[in-house]
Amino acid sequence: MGALLSLLQNDNRGSDIILDFESAVPQTDEEKEIHGAVAAVLDKGPNILDALTSYPGCEEYIRKAITTPTPDAEDAAWNAVLPAVQQLKEFYEFSIELDASFPKLLLALCKTDPSDAIASQQALAKQLADVFDFVLRFDDAKMVNPAIQNDFSYYRRTLNRMKITKKDTNLPIRDELANRMSLFFAYPTPMMNSLSETTVKFITNDQSVPRDRVTDCLATMANVCQHMVEVRRFSNEQTNLFCLRAMTGAIILYDHLNEQGAFHKKSPINIRGCITVLKGFTGSSSSGGSSSAGPTPSGGLLNALRFTTKHLNDPDTPANIRQLLSN
DSSP states (O other): OOOOOOOOOOSSTTTTOOOOTTTOOOOSHHHHHHHHHHHHHHTTHHHHHHHHHTOOOOHHHHHHHHHSOOHHHHHHHHHHHHHHHHHHHHHHHHHHHHHHHHHHHHHHHHSSOHHHHHHHOHHHHHHHHHHHHHHHHHHHHHHTOTHHHHHHHHHHHHHHHHHHTTOOTTOSSOHHHHHHHHHHHHSSSHHHHHHHHHHHHHHHHOTTSOHHHHHHHHHHHHHHHHHHHHTTOOSOHHHHHHHHHHHHHHHHHHHHHSTTOSSSTTOSSOHHHHHHHHHHOOOOOTTSOOOTTSOOTTHHHHHHHHHHOSSTTSTTSOHHHHHHHHO
16 A cells, blocks of 8 residues: 555554555455445535536526516526526435435444554545545535525525415425425535534444444544644645645534534544644645635635534633634
């Protein structure tokens, strides 16, 4: 494998592991089978992200239909919203596919000691990182596009009116699905919320994998990624940014699953080191350029730790950690 190196040990779980995020391949038949099943879902991720980031919204059509509610204006708004909502349905359906495949990774990486499993099944560890990378990128893009919820709200209001006049036949999204989609998109970070619920369900239903193993796996992933960025394991800045997304996603999910969270004094995650590498990262942005006057590429990840974790403001969180993250 060649990329698994032993480094100086410290107290943080996983900091002696380096993963080959650029060329890891499955080694055993079992790993190949799981990898292929998960890849079938993850391979759709780039198209989902492209569709989300280019989602135009129907604001002008909706505004005109509300302020000047003529039949023509309302028809134009409805005809614009229908394909938009179909696109939102594809986002929601992809979340279901991702939720179905994620437990396969958890089972493979957590049924034995997570550190050993991550080190020996690096292709699956890379896919775990891929999931976090996608989830954070999706949620970040969704959060800055209010048109998504506005379009869907207009669709549901119009749907309710159509039900009264019996004009709701042959619609692609009816009440039950519309309700589920509404709950999904209502969260500021819908993909991470869905991933968290899926993980809790997995832990509850699969008694062969203790909760502690899952949180150990997440802590290991966070520490591995933090250390690889800290020691500049990769020269490619996009790979380093990928590591930071994986690290941040692992921290957030850990914080949602562990009763004490990720920030307390005895946390197995090197949380100070994680925040420090995020604040110090100044690599090129995903658009290919950088600017000292603009936000750093990792700024959104710092905000994710600030606003989407559960335990940051707990009394057990050291004041210096809160201060480090608040600056």
